[in-house]
Amino acid sequence: MADPLLQSDIVVIGGGNAGLCAALSAAEAGAPVTVLECAPPEFRGGNSRHTRNMRTMHARPTGVLTGSYSEQEYLDDLLRVTGGQTDERLARTVIRESEECAQWMMSHGVRFQPPLGGTLHLGRTNAFFLGGGKALLNAYYRAAEQRGVRIVYDAEVTSLDIRNSVFDSGRALVNGRPATFKGKALVAAAGGFEANLEWLKDAWGPAAENFLVRGTPYNRGAVLKLLLTAGAEPVGDPTQCHAVAIDGRAPKFDGGIVTRLDCVPLGIAVNQQAERFYDEGEDLWPKRYAIWGRLVAQQPGQIAFSIIDSKVMDKFMPSVFPPFRGERISELASALGLPPGRLTATVCAYNRSVVAGKFNHQALDDCHTSGLIPPKSHWALPLDTPPFFGYPLRPGITFTYLGVKVGENAAVEMAHGGPSRNIFAAGEIMAGNILGKGYLAGFGMAIGTVFGRIAGREAARAAR
Secondary structure, eight states: OOOOEEEEEEEEEOOSHHHHHHHHHHHHTTOOEEEEOSSOGGGTTGGGGGOOEEEOOBSSOOSSOOSOBOHHHHHHHHHHHHTTOSOHHHHHHHHHHHHHHHHHHHHTTOOEEOOOOGGGOOTTTEEEETTHHHHHHHHHHHHHHHTTOEEEOSEEEEEEEEETTEEEEEEEEETTEEEEEEEEEEEEOOOOSTTOHHHHHHHHGGGGGGOEEOSOTTOOOHHHHHHHHTTBOEESOTTOEEEEEEETTSOSBOOOGGGBOOOGGGSEEEOTTSOBOSOTTSSOGGGTGGGHHHHHHTSGGGOEEEEEEGGGTTSSOOOSSOOEEESSHHHHHHHHTOOHHHHHHHHHHHHHHEEOOOOOTTSOOSOEESSOSSOOOSOOOOSOSSSEEEEEEEEEEEEEOOEEOBOTTOEEEETTTEEEEEEEEOGGGTGGGTOSSOOOTTHHHHHHHHHHHHHHHHHHHHHO
């Protein structure tokens, strides 16, 4: 019996935000589309299931955003967190086109809500999805099915037939059985390799064994590896990734955003030796939270601890897990498994260094330390109000930055022969073009939405 054949003008590999945006855009252009989603229906959507918002340029207040957020300010923020390691042409494409995305998203059933406050500082810059990423995906899947897009679940792509930089067909296991798929154009939107621990260890060494994967266990990098093997030009550093500090009690995979800890700027962070290792108040949290996974990964045992007191307990979104607590610092240290004397000494040295100012966790305030190494530049308050609280921190990998190089039309650049005429990429699999390092809250969704729409549109044009 012959293997089943899945044939369509456009084949989209990956059923997350970027893939669905590509499928919808291609369908709107009149092309028949098939989406191959590696996960079963209940886990569809990749890391997009765990998202909450999208960073959005806008010239004036909207129903879900305050103030304005200009192209230049957006770009300056990106250049600051990446240290200039970005393709500015592609970055400007994302920034400019993000302005019209919300309206397009709403036309496909996505709904928005007022943003959160607190340490996130996102009311002016990020539009929040009502119901989060799952609601967004459900809206997109409904819209795609209404437009005749075929969705194939449990479809693990195993090979791609790419000759002279042109896609012809591929092979997949669909519900464990071999199948062939063919198309006139291909959109790769299958994410990075963060759930492939062996690949992570190639980049990070044995330390990667201790990493937790915030998102889907299905992003193992199979499609990325197939494209690179077929001659796609790589972009990005395999050791660079979106990695945040999450609760050390989170599961190995799929803990999602509820395991993230936003209390780090409001206290001190120490390693297993109860020693501080970085400036907790360096900048506003959305511009620095994504460096903390890497910082924790560099500590002994890839673990650290956030220490706060009662004064700030109502100023951040807590983890899904309750904090450890103690009436004295030494008691908290024992609960966390830290040396009590050393943590007490660290806290005392920090408290002595605090320069009084006007505390404002919504802005870069003047509460800082003096004579302390490393310093704390903002939000420095003495840890002096019991009970004291602590959270264990582990590196939580969201997505990797090694990917395939693309142009402004999302076409994949081939190492020999220039851009492919019918292979396009969107989302995390190409985010390394724009994110050389660092991260801005909500920027991954902006990349996926903008380049998903571009990839779908251009794939439909190539198919014609």
